[in-house]
Amino acid sequence: MTDAPAHGFDTLQIHAGARPDPATGARQTPIYQTTAYVFRDADHAAALFNLQEVGFIYSRLTNPTVAVLQERIATLEGGVGAVCCSSGHAAQIMALFPLMMPGNNVVVSTRLYGGTVTQFTHTIKRFGWNAKFVDFDDLDAVKAACDDQTRAVFCEAIANPGGYITDLDAISAIADEAGVPLIVDNTSATPYLCRPIEHGATLVVHSTTKYLTGNGTVTGGCVVDSGKFDWSASDKFPSLSAPEPAYHGLKFHETFGALAFTFHGIAIGLRDLGMTMNPQAAHYTLMGTETLSLRMDRHVENAMKIAEWLENDPRVDYVTYAGLKSSPYNKRVEKICPRGAGGLFTFAVKGGYEACVKLVNSLEIFSHVANLGDTRSLIIHSASTTHRQLTEEQQVAAGAAPEVVRVSIGTENADDLIADLDQALAKATA
Structure with a gap:
């Protein structure tokens, strides 16, 4: 006790x-x-x-x-x-x-x-x-x-x-x-x-x-x-x-x-x-656990910076990060998560399923793994992996539609992560 x-x-x-x-x-x-x-x-x-x-x-x-x-x-x-x-x-x-x-x-x-x-x-x-x-x-x-x-x-x-x-x-x-x-x-x-x-x-x-x-x-x-x-x-x-x-x-x-x-x-x-x-x-x-607060502060800081960048990128349809003012969940951040909205979110790539696959295959710093919460930045295309067994209706309801990728933002340099996403998006939507 x-x-x-x-x-x-x-x-x-x-x-x-x-x-x-x-x-x-x-x-x-x-x-x-x-x-x-x-x-x-x-x-x-x-x-x-x-x-x-x-x-x-x-x-x-x-x-x-x-x-x-x-x-x-x-x-x-x-x-x-x-x-x-x-x-x-x-x-x-x-x-x-x-x-x-x-x-x-x-x-x-x-x-x-x-x-x-x-x-x-x-x-x-x-x-x-x-x-x-x-x-x-x-x-x-x-x-x-x-x-x-x-x-x-x-x-x-x-x-x-x-x-x-x-x-x-x-x-x-x-x-x-x-x-x-x-x-x-x-x-x-x-x-x-x-x-x-x-x-x-x-x-x-x-x-x-x-x-x-x-x-x-x-x-x-x-x-x-x-x-x-x-x-x-x-x-x-x-x-x-x-x-x-x-x-x-x-x-x-x-x-x-x-x-x-x-x-x-x-x-x-x-x-x-x-x-x-x-x-x-x-x-x-x-x-x-000994470094949890230190890591979470950096996860949140990086996630906010990257989500804002993605939201303004014309190759991206939408971003789901609750820390963004445009999010319908933004008003809940202060009440439920006053220290920040976390390091996990999704974004939709223009070009759909195939563009998501190309994006994942083109990234260099982000690791393509079925995990989250690592110090390393991670990405996965949920519709073809973690949510593959679900119907498309279930995928959409869960926030894992075919045109969506999930990112777990790590504690690396945020500018390096943005540069990696930039070059991969260029290849994915070319």
């Missing part, structure tokens, strides 16, 4: 959760590369397995390196606890797992990462769950989509790929009225630019692969628990409010209070789904 932050973000991103190693005095968090931990005695082991004592049993469940990262991300997000796992996709399943039963649904935004759209359209049906896709700018439609079987509302703070900003306050009010948690994917914004819990989110999920790590080395995910939802207010969430057979009838919410979701995520979610983050990945991500 994390205490209320007593320090600024720049300090917390370095120190939260980390203490000198008690055995060696090592200042950087060690990589505890071990599968299991020796119990003091039989009573100690029994207490751990009964959830009567907090400690380390087996690294599928808990690991000291991962525990530091969990505390750090929870602190930065303003949550009470967090569970790290193997990827952002794993984090989404981990977030839904305690909430959903066969026949239940989740109301989700149409503006989501393509892999998430596929996961919610097809994969979760194998659990007997369903997703209702709604334009989250249409608040009446979101409200109408919530029914007796709805167990969560899901959106992205800054939507991938378009960089659209969600009105989290309005959406959280709808979720509250429906008596269900709001889950916000904060990957593209990070807690430096946006803190969804302050806007009513119950749970926050991350692909730590992206900005939190920032160097393109490891995959990971995280679910942050706000600790503010009353899981016992209705009979909708029996996994958290009703007796748990695997723990002799223990009731997670009654026993653990604000930390009920976090303890369930470890004791049930990681135990049974096994979506574990390895300690090496946690170590790389911990090092990445």
Whole structure:
């Protein structure tokens, strides 16, 4: 559990959760590369397995390196606890797992990462769950989509790929009225630019692969628990409010209070789904978080400069960056993301699909990869890659139309990036 932050973000991103190693005095968090931990005695082991004592049993469940990262991300997000796992996709399943039963649904935004759209359209049906896709700018439609079987509302703070900003306050009010948690994917914004819990989110999920790590080395995910939802207010969430057979009838919410979701995520979610983050990945991500604010400031600065340049280029049809005054989402920046609109957006190339392909193939500094949030500037043509499995209608709804490319602006020299785009656009539209 994390205490209320007593320090600024720049300090917390370095120190939260980390203490000198008690055995060696090592200042950087060690990589505890071990599968299991020796119990003091039989009573100690029994207490751990009964959830009567907090400690380390087996690294599928808990690991000291991962525990530091969990505390750090929870602190930065303003949550009470967090569970790290193997990827952002794993984090989404981990977030839904305690909430959903066969026949239940989740109301989700149409503006989501393509892999998430596929996961919610097809994969979760194998659990007997369903997703209702709604334009989250249409608040009446979101409200109408919530029914007796709805167990969560899901959106992205800054939507991938378009960089659209969600009105989290309005959406959280709808979720509250429906008596269900709001889950916000904060990957593209990070807690430096946006803190969804302050806007009513119950749970926050991350692909730590992206900005939190920032160097393109490891995959990971995280679910942050706000600790503010009353899981016992209705009979909708029996996994958290009703007796748990695997723990002799223990009731997670009654026993653990604000930390009920976090303890369930470890004791049930990681135990049974096994979506574990390895300690090496946690170590790389911990090092990445230490420079998060510095990097995000540069991402935002570069993105703004490049978006303005692209918007004024006759070879470009439109730019979706919310930081631009022309964006319909610009008015939400100050409220939802007061430090800036992030480093992710799309732009449409005149010449359509083929021009986009030529553009991608002509760039020299930008890397053509299926990732975002790196210090390196990245580009991808979503319609032929990350959103390829979607229909054209779904692609357009998600902001990944055939004539659109997505850019993740890095921390390089902005003038160099503009020059690279300039020469590639010349070739693409010749």
